[in-house]
Amino acid sequence: MTVANVPKQKQFVFDFVERNAKAVATLGDSIFYFAELGMQERESAALMTDILEEHGFAVERGVCGFPTGFCATFGSGEPVIALHTEYDANPDNSQASGAAERTEITARGPGHCEGHNCNAAVMIAGALAAKRAMEEFGLPGTLKVIGAPGEEQLISRPYYVRDGLFDDVDVAIHDHIGGEFHTVYGLTHMAAVSAYFTFLGESAHASTSPWKARDALDAVMLMDMGMAQFREHMEPTMRAQRVVKQGGDQPNVIPSRAMVWWTFRAPTAEGAGTLFEQGKRIAQGAAMMTNTEVEVEVMSAVWPVRTNQGMAEVIQRNIELVGVPEWTADEDAFARRLQEQAGTKPQGLRRDVTPLTGPTQQRAPSNDCGDVSWAVPMGRVSFPANIPGVAYHHWCAGAALATSIAHKGSVAGAKALAGSVVDLLADPALVRRAKETFAEELDGVTYRPLLPPDQKPPVALNREMMEAFRPQMREHYVREKPVFA
Numbered sequence: 001m002t003v004a005n006v007p008k009q010k011q012f013v014f015d016f017v018e019r020n021a022k023a024v025a026t027l028g029d030s031i032f033y034f035a036e037l038g039m040q041e042r043e044s045a046a047l048m049t050d051i052l053e054e055h056g057f058a059v060e061r062g063v064c065g066f067p068t069g070f071c072a073t074f075g076s077g078e079p080v081i082a083l084h085t086e087y088d089a090n091p092d093n094s095q096a097s098g099a100a101e102r103t104e105i106t107a108r109g110p111g112h113c114e115g116h117n118c119n120a121a122v123m124i125a126g127a128l129a130a131k132r133a134m135e136e137f138g139l140p141g142t143l144k145v146i147g148a149p150g151e152e153q154l155i156s157r158p159y160y161v162r163d164g165l166f167d168d169v170d171v172a173i174h175d176h177i178g179g180e181f182h183t184v185y186g187l188t189h190m191a192a193v194s195a196y197f198t199f200l201g202e203s204a205h206a207s208t209s210p211w212k213a214r215d216a217l218d219a220v221m222l223m224d225m226g227m228a229q230f231r232e233h234m235e236p237t238m239r240a241q242r243v244v245k246q247g248g249d250q251p252n253v254i255p256s257r258a259m260v261w262w263t264f265r266a267p268t269a270e271g272a273g274t275l276f277e278q279g280k281r282i283a284q285g286a287a288m289m290t291n292t293e294v295e296v297e298v299m300s301a302v303w304p305v306r307t308n309q310g311m312a313e314v315i316q317r318n319i320e321l322v323g324v325p326e327w328t329a330d331e332d333a334f335a336r337r338l339q340e341q342a343g344t345k346p347q348g349l350r351r352d353v354t355p356l357t358g359p360t361q362q363r364a365p366s367n368d369c370g371d372v373s374w375a376v377p378m379g380r381v382s383f384p385a386n387i388p389g390v391a392y393h394h395w396c397a398g399a400a401l402a403t404s405i406a407h408k409g410s411v412a413g414a415k416a417l418a419g420s421v422v423d424l425l426a427d428p429a430l431v432r433r434a435k436e437t438f439a440e441e442l443d444g445v446t447y448r449p450l451l452p453p454d455q456k457p458p459v460a461l462n463r464e465m466m467e468a469f470r471p472q473m474r475e476h477y478v479r480e481k482p483v484f485a
């Protein structure tokens with residue numbers, strides 16, 4: 001395939017996505033209303049895998065022990081390009097789309113207040129467009145479309161990498177919603193270790209015989225105090241956060257079991273591992289002080305995310321070719337109202353693509369695709385389907401996710417994704433450049449999973465919460481099926 005043919009192939013994928021704009025919107029909206037918590041994304045995964053299968057992908061469901069994970073393959077031979085993304089919602093994030101004030105769809109229920117519903121729509125539409133182009137123009141190579149459950153708990157992709165799902169992959173692209181249309185390269189996110197600390201003691205009547213008890217909740221509180229003291233001595237870039245998952249049932253029964261869930265973050269995998277070791281020592285101290293025992297279970301452990309320069313160059317060219325959607329005055333006014341509500345500058349929607357500059361600055365969030373980004377050269381398409389400047393996991397970040405802003409931004413994202421895939425398939429030099437820049441970026445660092453080798457996926461995570469809300473949420477499901485043609 002000659003380089004001169006590239007524009008034609010690219011026009012072909014752009015036309016495919018444009019023609020299917022309604023299906024992109026319906027798919028994104030469907031997943032918005034499913035609003036499934038991590039590891040419980042049954043409806044979302046079923047919808048996506050059915051579409052991929054209908055369109056000729058070989059679909060493996062339940063990949064690497066993840067019931068809501070999947071890997072769909074099309075084509076054969078090299079290069080092998082993996083597209084991967086997440087589709088999970090968050091607890092207590094139910095927010096009506098199109099409402100510029102706090103309006104729950106389901107009281108206290110799960111919801112999308114970041115936009116992983118759009119991530120999924122972009123990945124599927126981009127994959128379908130690229131697959132059609134492979135057929136139409138006889139492009140050689142393999143497309144792997146990978147669905148990654150439980151991003152918000154940092155779960156599936158370190159398991160996927162550990163278990164070999166990316167072993168045959170040459171380059172990978174992750175797509176994620178944002179307020180800008182851009183890509184970056186360099187270290188972007190932090191490493192994290194996420195672990196349950198379960199303290200086990202002995203219960204007793206809290207009033208008549210407290211001296212007979214060994215109080216597991218005391219241990220949780222003492223671990224918290226130990227971590228609070230230790231914060232003074234953590235490196236300033238480190239983070240440690242926790243929620244108490246179990247703290248007893250009623251005041252007159254001293255809890256024999258209590259559980260706290262901690263996430264330890266640092267700019268490097270080594271740093272996150274060191275902080276986790278300190279957390280374990282503090283937990284042991286708390287157990288000794290309370291005559292309890294502590295069990296530690298790692299839920300997940302991820303490397304920091306780094307995106308590759310060669311991949312960023314390919315993606316940026318496509319982003320610039322697609323350009324930011326034409327926003328209407330109403331869409332811009334809606335964005336300004338939300339920005340005011342969120343207490344950020346009322347700047348409206350972005351009119352221009354953000355240029356690609358030098359290596360980006362590493363920031364405090366983490367993403368479970370970190371391990372992928374150390375195993376293969378990885379790029380990211382950040383597409384403009386949410387409101388600029390609005391903080392995620394806050395209701396303001398959910399209010400646009402099934403509106404025309406999300407729909408138009410997702411169409412733009414899918415075009416840039418498909419265009420990048422077509423470029424990489426058509427020009428082996430681009431894959432080579434990605435690999436060369438990747439080797440330089442690794443700078444001798446050897447990737448070793450932080451995830452314990454025998455750790456099993458926590459398949460029951462969020463199950464009870466999701467099942468409690470699902471019947472009420474079902475009333476709001478989108479009845480129409482997304483049809484790509």
Ligand SMILES: [Zn+2]
Nearest residue numbers: 114116151176
């Ligand atoms: Zn995200």
